[in-house]
Amino acid sequence: MxxxxxxxxxxxxxxxxxxxxxxxxxxxxxxxxxxxxxxxxxxxxxxxxxxxxxxxxxxxxxxxxxxxxxxxxxxxxxxxxxxxxxxxxxxxxxxxxxxxxxxxxxxxxxxxxxxxxxxxxxxxxxxxxxxxxxxxxxxxxxxxxxxxxxxxxxxxxxxxxxxxxxxxxxxxxxxxxxxxxxxxxxxxxxxxxxxxxxxxxxxLGPLSAREVHQFAAACLDADDLPDELIDRLVRDSEGNPFVAEELLNGMISASALVQRDGRWRFTASPAIAVPHTVTHSVTRRMNGLDPEARTLLHTAAVLGRRFPVAAVRAATGIEERALLGHLRAGVDAEIIIPDRSTPDWYSFRHALTADAILTALTPTEQSALAQRAADALEPEHAGLPGHWCQLAAGLRQMAGDHRRAALLFAEAGRRALADGATSSAVTLLERSYLLMSDQPDPDARAGILESLLYALAEVGQAERAFALVDQATWINASTLGVEQHVLLRTRLAWVAVVTGRWSDGAAQVRIARAILGSDPPAARAAQVDVVEAHLIFGNGDGGDRTALAERLAQQALAVAERAPLAETACQALQLLAMIARSRSFDEAEGYLTRMLAISEEHGLPLWRISALFRLGVNQSMRTSEQTLLDQVKRAAELSGAILLGYSIEVVYAMHAVMQGDYRRGDEIAARCAAATARLRNVDDQQFALVTAAASAAHRGQRRLMEQRLDDFRAAGGGESSQIPLAFGFCEAVCALLEEDRAGAIAALDLARAWEDQHPNTYYMTGRSGLRPLLDALGGTADSADLEAVAATSAATLRWNRQFLHLAKAVAFGRTGDVDLAAAEITLALEAAAPYPMAHHLGLRLVAEAALADGWGDPVAWLRAAEEYFHNAEVLVIAGACRGMLRQAGAPRGQRRSGHDRIPARLRDLGVTVREYEVLLLLINGHDNQDLALRMHISPRTVEKHVASLLLKTGYANRKALRDGVRGLSSQDRPAGPRQ
Incomplete structure (x- = not known):
């Protein structure tokens, strides 16, 4: 049926x-x-x-x-x-x-x-x-x-x-x-x-991808369809309902698509043939053309879905005027269309049209056409630049010359990798590797595999990379030379570095060193040294191991710059920059700048993006600006660098949390945690999970924070370098929002103890910001202690600076240096501008000291903090702010129903709920009498409310008031955290 x-x-x-x-x-x-x-x-x-x-x-x-x-x-x-x-x-x-x-x-x-x-x-x-x-x-x-x-x-x-x-x-x-x-x-x-x-x-245009999905669901009477089915229908039908319907029926007839347990599933059946009805339709239109036009289209079909006019002309030898006439006839017969994206290229009208044309040819005819086309193309385009290399590779494969096809696909894949197109590189190199599998040339096969491993590392397919090497029984000392064997093992170890598989990487390094022997060539030793340095640092316990990683990286860099080995130099500089951040961000950026210059000089786009990424992370940590990160994100997307894309995304998630955009932070963190788990990119997965925990912590949601920290620890986070973030950035902050200062100090102590044993590169753990503030408030840190903290590299980060300036203000205020305290408050507020929760938490903390020591404007600070935390529904700290305001004898803002609907600008001017209701009706053009009737008050009372609004807002008359606030509505929310 x-x-x-x-x-x-x-x-x-x-x-x-x-x-x-x-x-x-x-x-x-x-x-x-x-x-x-x-x-x-x-x-x-x-x-x-x-x-x-x-x-x-x-x-x-x-x-x-x-x-x-x-x-x-x-x-x-x-x-x-x-x-x-x-x-x-x-x-x-x-x-x-x-x-x-x-x-x-x-x-x-x-x-x-x-x-x-x-x-x-x-x-x-x-x-x-x-x-x-x-x-x-x-x-x-x-x-x-x-x-x-x-x-x-x-x-x-x-x-x-x-x-x-x-x-x-x-x-x-x-x-x-x-x-x-x-x-x-x-x-x-x-x-x-x-x-x-x-x-x-x-x-009538083609159906969209969503509509093709709806079409398939209607045909199959099911909503839950395999993604690969929809992808195939969208790709092969190109939105044509008839072709989509024929494909579905063909899949079912061939038992490639079956219904089991009420669900449609793909089986392991072979590829589906072009539906007969599609073939018949194309054949009928082809028969209406003259023989030379049919030859042209047969040759074009051999070239692929898209084809250049120059290639068809070279392969067929048809005179140009006649060629253009035949192309026009093909367009009129709705077989081909001009390719709008590329001048002098055409494409078949549907993905299946070329296949339908090829079915009319015998394998021998197809092979002969492909051989003729390849032989014509290669002399015509010396070196096969650009797309010609991949086109020639496909022709050689169709002609049966697998070795030549494999080498051409490998060359095209390496070019794609050099251009930063990693996903395309993986596709081309996998095709090359498969074609080379039956060729008696292990060195060529090893070279292709080495390139493929590098590409797989960049797109996060570590499992695939390790599986390929495990399955390659030909990788041994008897079939491969030392250099090729070492390159393969070193490349696989680098895959482990990129995806955080430290023990797997260490095993590959041991094999590489065993192959090299006791007196290895300097260049090969440097390539192994730099990968081992990354493994030591990534899985190290700090101290001597960090020093060892730095020595190995410096040693590899010296050799790489002499050789030169540009990629090895970039690997070394990347690690040296990470280590140097603990001493100085300027030193780290010096390494990254050298890395950027080398990558640009030697045409290494992925290393260039990596250098820019790390410079962008430093920029965002020091200033909260993300312009460079945004640029890198776009470049990573264009290059198909999936792992790097997720590394950037988790940084976005963390900054969204810091900036109070918790909904966005949660959404990005959840997406990245799931994706990096699938890719086995452990480091970024753990960072995404701890970021999700921080999102809950910064809203005072302890139960949710603890659930998310359990997820973090289940993913190995309890043994990772992010554990200080769990203590200092999550648990300590949550405790402060609960007015549990002792609990916050305990959590910060745990973070410090871990960092003392395991130096790391995460600097928002409280050690250089929040903890000095609490110490100053507790009287255990004076100005000298705080200056010592300020001299550290981590203290230059904007998140830490806000707390450190507040700590200095507290210390100056306690000694009576009111002007210096005020100056530090100004610097603190400037640093805290992007971070609303931290800004108001800091105000609440220093207000207590300011009230006790008689400096600053603690009442205004407490009112602002109470307003923020009330709207954020962090009730414990909001209540504490109100209690301190009572102790200070300061009036509190009203909390009657509807107060939170008043826009922040008006609420700051003292506009009441009733006045705001009057204002909304006034904006809509109601007069005093109408207002009185609607609000069940007297016209005189209305007039009093209007007069109060004019006084508070400073507008001269009703019209100016209406015009000045017309853009505000009852839907406007006060400034506060985005939930």
Whole structure:
């Protein structure tokens, strides 16, 4: 049983137009509607909907179709339409139609009178007769004439149709005709009629990816469909419903798509053949072309879905003028279309069209065409630059020359890798590696595998990389030279570095060193040294191991710069920059700048992006600016560097949390945690999980924080370098929001103890910011202690600076240096500007000391902090702020219902809930009397509220007040955290 969609998908606009034209026809406002589109796009389906709607409304229906097969029959679609009435006895028999019966007899055999000599009526007479017939059968309900495939009709039929179009305006008749897109007499007729405003042309485009999904779901009567099924349908059908339907039926017939346990699933069946109906459609159109044009298209199909004109010309030897004529014929036959993205390129109209053409050729013919094309291309384009390399590789593969094809695909893959297109590089190199598998050349195969491992590392496919090496039984000392063997093991160890698989990487390094022996060449030793240095630092316990990692990196860098080995130098500089951050961000950025220069000089785009990424991270940590990170993110997306993309994303998530955008932080962290877990990128996965915990902690949501920290520890976070963040950035902050200062200090102590044993590069753990502030508040840190902290590298980060300036303010205030304390407060507030939660937490903490020591503006600070935490629903600390305000004898802001709906700008001016209600009505143009009635107060009270609003806002009159605040509405929220 064939599957078909029971509903029309993606044509709502077109159906609305058809319904409107049917209604207009019933009201004696006739018109023509032309449906234009490629084969299979859904023209017939829409005519079926039109016919069904017309019949349901009681309208008379006439249908006819043109044909491209068999002898040409004049007026065929019109004759079919009229005969559809005759067959069912619906031909009218009235006096008004009698004069036209002889003319209509040309279309209706039973109306012919043998006693009367045939008279050849003019086309105009026949057209008028058809028009009278349509009017006669319409009656009170109207009639519909549907003519399909008008592009295959004869010129006389077109002339009748043109006459009908121009004379339908006041008749109860709808004419609907379908035709193929592309230049033809039929489309010329349609567009000319549209220009005269007596017809509507509907161009049917392809279904969108979402609509293809809906179409498949309707065909299969299921919503939960495999992603790979939808991807295939979208790719191969290109939104053509007929092709999508044929593909579905082909998959089911071949048992590649089966229904099990109520769900559709793909099986391990072989690839699906091109549906017969698609092949037949393409073959029929090909047969209408001359032999040389068919040869051209056969050659083009061998070249692929897209093909350059120059390649076809070189492979066929067809003279240029004739070639262009054949291309035009292919376009008119709807087989090929000009490629809009690339001049002088064409593409087959559908992904399956080229396959359908190839099925008409024997394997021998395909191979011969491919061989001829490759032999013509390679001399024509010396060195096969750009796309020519990949094109030649595909031709060599089709010709059966697997070794040459493998080497060309490898070259194309390495070029893609050099250009930063890592996903494309993986595809090309995997294809090359597979083709080389049966070739007796282990060194060439090893070189291809080494490049593939590097590409797999960049896209995060560590499992695939390790599996390839495990399956490669030919990787051994007897088949490979030392250099190739070491390169493979070193490259696999680097895959482990990139994905945080420290023990796997260490095992590969041990193998590489064993192969190298006791006196290795300096260049090969440097390549192993730098990878081992990364492994030591990434999985180290600090102290001596960090020093060892730095020595190995410096040693590798010295050799790499002499050799030169640009990639090894970049690897060394990247690690040295990470280690140097603990001493000085300026020193770290010096290494990164050298790394950037080397990558640009030697054309290493991925290393360039990596250097810019680390510079961008430093910029965001020091200043909170993310402009450089944004640029790097776009570059990573273009290059397909998936792992780097997630590394940037988790930084975005952390900064979203710091800046109070918790919803965005949660969304990014969840997405990255899931993706990096699949990629086994452990370091970024753990960072995403601890970031999610921080999002809960910074909102005072302890239970959620603890659940997320459990997830972090389950992913190995309890043994990772991010554990100080769990203590100092999560648990300590959450404790402070709960007014548990002792708990915060305990958590910060745990973070410090871990860092003392395991130096790391995460500097927002409280050691250089929050902890000095708490020490200053507790009286255990003076100005000298704080200056010592300020001299550290971590103290230059903006997040830490805000707390450190507050700590200095507390210390100065305690000794009576009020001016110095005020200066430090100013610096603190400036540093805290991007971080609303930290800003108000800091104000709450220092307000206590300021009240006790008599300096600063603690009442204003407490009011601002209370406002923020109340709106953020962090109630414990908000209540503490109110309690301190009471102790200070300061009035508190009202908390009546609706207060949180007042925009922050107005609330800061002291506007009350009642005044805000008056303001909203005033903005909408209500006068005092109307306001009084609506609010159940007196006009005098309204006037008092208006006067108060004018006084508080500073506007001169009502109009100025309305104009000044018109953009504000009851939907505006006060400034606060984005939940």
């Amino acid at each position: 064939r599957l078909s969609s029971p509903v029309v998908i993606g044509r709502d606009t077109e159906l609305d137009v058809i319904d409107a034209r049917l209604s207009a026809a019933r009201a004696s406002s006739g018109r023509a509607v032309f449906l234009v589109g490629e084969a299979g796009i859904g023209k017939t389906r829409l005519t079926e909907q039109c016919a069904h709607a017309a019949t349901a409304a009681g309208m008379e229906l006439l249908r006819g179709r043109s044909s491209s097969t068999g002898p040409v029959v004049p007026f065929r679609p019109l004759a079919e339409a009229v005969l559809s009435l005759a067959r069912t006895g619906r031909l009218p028999d009235n006096a008004e139609l009698a004069p036209y019966r002889p003319t209509l007899a040309r279309l209706v055999p039973e109306w012919r009178d043998p006693a009367v000599r045939d008279r050849v009526a003019s086309v105009v007479e026949l057209a008028e007769a058809v028009l009278r017939l349509l009017t006669a059968v319409a009656g009170q309900r109207g009639s519909v004439l549907i003519l399909e495939d008008l592009h295959d009709a004869d010129a006389e039929t077109h002339a009748v149709v043109e006459y009908l179009i121009d004379n339908l305006a006041e008749l109860p008749v709808l004419l609907m005709a379908t035709m193929r897109s592309g230049r033809s007499p039929a489309t010329d007729l349609a567009w000319a009629a549209a220009a005269r405003r007596c017809a509507t042309v509907i161009e």
